[in-house]
Amino acid sequence: MAAVVFLWAVLGIGGFVLWVWALFDCLTRKDEDFPGHGTNEKIIWILIIVLASFVGSLLYLFMVKLNSPKRNTIE
Numbered sequence: 001m002a003a004v005v006f007l008w009a010v011l012g013i014g015g016f017v018l019w020v021w022a023l024f025d026c027l028t029r030k031d032e033d034f035p036g037h038g039t040n041e042k043i044i045w046i047l048i049i050v051l052a053s054f055v056g057s058l059l060y061l062f063m064v065k066l067n068s069p070k071r072n073t074i075e
Contacts, residue, residue: 015054022049022057025065035067 026045034041045064048056 015057018057018061019049019053022060022065026060029064033068034064 023046026042026049029042031039031042034045038044045060049060050056052059
């Protein structure tokens with residue numbers, strides 16, 4: 001029983017950390033770094049992350065973060 005509680009606690013904390021990271025990354029990312037390059041792309045992703053929580057964070061991770069072009073220059 002304790003192992004199940006520990007597992008749920010780890011998953012809950014991990015999901016929360018992923019959610020905070022995705023929200024922070026989305027807020028600090030430049031508008032032109034989003035795949036759609038739309039004018040409201042950033043606002044839409046913020047709403048998806050906030051309203052869909054863990055699932056929205058996973059969507060952001062796979063659709064935006066992993067598809068963003070790699071930058072080799074130092075700003």
